[in-house]
Amino acid sequence: MAVKKFVTGNFYDEAVLFPAVKKVRRAGYKIHDVFTPFPIHGLDKAMGLRDTSLHTAGFIYGITGTATAVGFITWALTVDWQINFGGKPFFALPAWIPITFELTVLFAAVGMVLTFCYLCQLAPFVRKDHFNLRSTDDTFVMALECTDKTNDAEAMGFLQSIGASEVQVQYKETGWWLGRYDKETKRFGLKEEAVH
Amino acid sequence: MALLRYESQVRPPLVEGDKDYHQVTEDICRPVEAKPSKLWWAGFLISVALLGFGVLSVTMEIIYGTGQWNLNKTIGWGWDITNFVWWVGIGHAGTLISAILLLFRQGWRTGVNRAAEAMTIFAVMCAGQFPIWHMGRVWNAFFVLPYPNTRGPLWVNFNSPLLWDVFAISTYFTVSLLFWYSGLLPDLATLRDRAKKKWRKMFYGVAAFGWTGSTKHWQRHEALSLVLAGLSTPLVLSVHTIVSFDFATSVVPGWHTTIFPPYFVAGAIFSGFAMVQTLLVVTRKVLGLQEYITIEHIDVMNKVIVLTGSIVGIAYLTELFMAWYSATEYENFAFFENRLNLNSPYGWSYWIMMGCNVLSPQIFWFRKMRRNLVVTFFMSILVNIGMWFERFVIIVTSVYRDYLPSAWSTYYTPSIWEVGFYLGTFGLFFTCYFLFSKFFPVIAIAEIKHILKRSGENYKEKMDEIEHEDVNEFSEKHGHDHGA
Numbered sequence: 001m002a003v004k005k006f007v008t009g010n011f012y013d014e015a016v017l018f019p020a021v022k023k024v025r026r027a028g029y030k031i032h033d034v035f036t037p038f039p040i041h042g043l044d045k046a047m048g049l050r051d052t053s054l055h056t057a058g059f060i061y062g063i064t065g066t067a068t069a070v071g072f073i074t075w076a077l078t079v080d081w082q083i084n085f086g087g088k089p090f091f092a093l094p095a096w097i098p099i100t101f102e103l104t105v106l107f108a109a110v111g112m113v114l115t116f117c118y119l120c121q122l123a124p125f126v127r128k129d130h131f132n133l134r135s136t137d138d139t140f141v142m143a144l145e146c147t148d149k150t151n152d153a154e155a156m157g158f159l160q161s162i163g164a165s166e167v168q169v170q171y172k173e174t175g176w177w178l179g180r181y182d183k184e185t186k187r188f189g190l191k192e193e194a195v196h
Numbered sequence: 197m198a199l200l201r202y203e204s205q206v207r208p209p210l211v212e213g214d215k216d217y218h219q220v221t222e223d224i225c226r227p228v229e230a231k232p233s234k235l236w237w238a239g240f241l242i243s244v245a246l247l248g249f250g251v252l253s254v255t256m257e258i259i260y261g262t263g264q265w266n267l268n269k270t271i272g273w274g275w276d277i278t279n280f281v282w283w284v285g286i287g288h289a290g291t292l293i294s295a296i297l298l299l300f301r302q303g304w305r306t307g308v309n310r311a312a313e314a315m316t317i318f319a320v321m322c323a324g325q326f327p328i329w330h331m332g333r334v335w336n337a338f339f340v341l342p343y344p345n346t347r348g349p350l351w352v353n354f355n356s357p358l359l360w361d362v363f364a365i366s367t368y369f370t371v372s373l374l375f376w377y378s379g380l381l382p383d384l385a386t387l388r389d390r391a392k393k394k395w396r397k398m399f400y401g402v403a404a405f406g407w408t409g410s411t412k413h414w415q416r417h418e419a420l421s422l423v424l425a426g427l428s429t430p431l432v433l434s435v436h437t438i439v440s441f442d443f444a445t446s447v448v449p450g451w452h453t454t455i456f457p458p459y460f461v462a463g464a465i466f467s468g469f470a471m472v473q474t475l476l477v478v479t480r481k482v483l484g485l486q487e488y489i490t491i492e493h494i495d496v497m498n499k500v501i502v503l504t505g506s507i508v509g510i511a512y513l514t515e516l517f518m519a520w521y522s523a524t525e526y527e528n529f530a531f532f533e534n535r536l537n538l539n540s541p542y543g544w545s546y547w548i549m550m551g552c553n554v555l556s557p558q559i560f561w562f563r564k565m566r567r568n569l570v571v572t573f574f575m576s577i578l579v580n581i582g583m584w585f586e587r588f589v590i591i592v593t594s595v596y597r598d599y600l601p602s603a604w605s606t607y608y609t610p611s612i613w614e615v616g617f618y619l620g621t622f623g624l625f626f627t628c629y630f631l632f633s634k635f636f637p638v639i640a641i642a643e644i645k646h647i648l649k650r651s652g653e654n655y656k657e658k659m660d661e662i663e664h665e666d667v668n669e670f671s672e673k674h675g676h677d678h679g680a
Binding site: 014033034035036037038039040043044047049051052054055058062072073076077080081083085092095096098099101102103105106108109110112113116117119120121122123124125126127128130133134135136137138176180181182 | 216217218221342348349350351353354355357359360363364367370371374375378381382385386388389390391394395397398400401402403405406407408409410411412413414415416417418419420423424427430431434438441641642643645646649
């Protein structure tokens with residue numbers, strides 16, 4: 001977690017944003033992120049992000065639920081305490097399908113949501129730095145990360161040339177910290193003067 | 197890009213008026229950010245009063261036991277379980293809209309899914325009350341969970357449909373809540389970033405979990421929504437299937453039928469859509485969201501109502517046919533004497549059900565009626581009454597006279613505390629709904645923006661020009677660049 005230097009620019013039209021992302025990558029700048037008010041299909045591909053594995057995680061959680069249900073019920077009704085229901089077999093698998101199904105869904109859903117929150121670092125009382133508050137309204141905000149070699153003025157000029165407006169340099173914390181949005185809370189591990 | 201966003205002119209716009217992204221945010225956030233109106237306060241206070249009456253009714257039941265209700269031998273499930281099944285059924289439309297229509301790529305769901313999902317959650321909360329308080333000694337309610345206990349441990353009966361219900365309803369509630377809330381995160385972030393007042397920044401800041409709108413996060417969010425929709429689809433079918441098993445696995449004439457699962461699911465969607473109509477016809481007007489929940493949306497949902505209502509009608513007729521075809525005297529008696537015969541003690545309830553559920557929705561074959569708000573509102577109430585009577589008919593007319601005439605029960609009417617409990621769940625439902633409509637965006641803002649450039653009226657008008665353009669000219673102007 002560290003405060004880094006970024007060059008940011010705003011876009012107002014996806015039709016301008018898409019070619020801009022390609023041009024930025026071709027020019028060799030490092031895109032930190034693009035913040036959008038709604039999901040834009042294909043933008044992740046354009047930015048060169050890899051596919052998410054959340055589906056796979058969901059499948060594994062689901063299978064865990066299935067195994068838990070079948071395993072537990074089998075143990076409870078055939079080993080631990082057998083109950084004779086009118087002479088029917090103790091191992092009554094068809095009757096366990098409903099609960100097995102429900103637990104599969106429950107495990108998959110809860111597991112996936114928790115994984116999603118973990119991966120995206122989302123939780124109540126989590127505070128993050130935002131580049132532009134209008135990125136949840138109508139603005140697509142592109143943030144280029146400045147490295148030692150980056151020439152700020154050049155990067156700003158380049159962003160402008162590919163259609164970005166309100167281009168500026170910003171210093172932002174890339175991680176999260178515990179805090180609330182109604183008051184300025186200190187980012188952890190940072191001295192006040194380090195925050196520009 | 198223009199090509200990718202093309203949508204046929206045959207489809208009417210889903211968002212009316214001249215909108216851009218910012219205008220969408222403004223329109224949907226306005227009711228949340230404005231002071232509550234007098235109408236809102238009136239509705240809210242009435243709901244809280246009803247809730248209070250419900251709490252009193254339940255308290256009476258806790259202190260004096262289920263004897264406070266007019267249940268008798270053999271009617272052990274009266275209003276209580278009728279209300280339970282009715283509320284669970286209502287919840288189903290929300291999941292249908294949010295999950296099944298997402299898988300079917302139905303764009304119109306975006307206008308109504310948020311409110312419908314909220315309705316699902318509140319309806320399931322109401323439904324859950326009934327079996328819980330029906331236990332009588334409610335302080336022992338945790339006995340339904342399989343936990344290591346000092347009685348052996350003696351496990352719960354995993355072969356019982358009543359236990360399947362425990363798992364089904366609790367899973368349904370949890371998954372619906374997660375689905376709804378994960379969808380809400382970006383919109384809560386929108387409200388947080390617009391907030392001016394301190395408490396709003398605090399409240400929406402906490403509620404939005406620190407959502408930023410990062411592309412990677414959106415990618416995961418999309419994956420999550422799709423998988424949750426894929427999970428919710430069989431889940432919603434399973435829930436009412438399992439509820440129907442509560443009846444169908446017994447040997448009571450009128451309950452012991454294999455048609456129950458599909459028939460219950462269709463009925464659930466039917467009543468749920470009726471409740472969505474009741475809520476949205478009022479919500480869109482009061483919150484001024486007519487451009488987002490358009491007459492087109494109302495029309496489409498009325499089509500679903502006439503379809504599912506007719507499926508339910510077919511199920512009723514099939515039941516009658518099977519009762520006759522089975523040549524079983526008990527089945528015959530349950531259907532032709534207890535139900536169909538208007539002169540039998542509960543015959544009237546069967547005909548209310550038939551009238552409200554099968555006959556009246558047929559009015560929606562007419563486009564004019566589907567698009568008439570007064571008719572829609574009136575019909576939605578009628579359907580909900582009809583579907584309540586369906587559950588009443590199934591439960592009461594089956595058990596009050598079954599096999600042995602010596603076991604036939606006396607006429608059952610609910611006590612004031614039974615009615616009060618039911619009214620109390622209305623209080624709970626509407627209290628929650630009023631709070632939701634005040635503090636949360638009732639329309640999914642991000643999803644509307646997502647379809648805006650394809651289905652928004654002002655964008656479709658531009659498409660109209662494109663549609664009349666020469667093909668070669670068009671491809672030259674709008675075709676995207678495939679070069680390097």
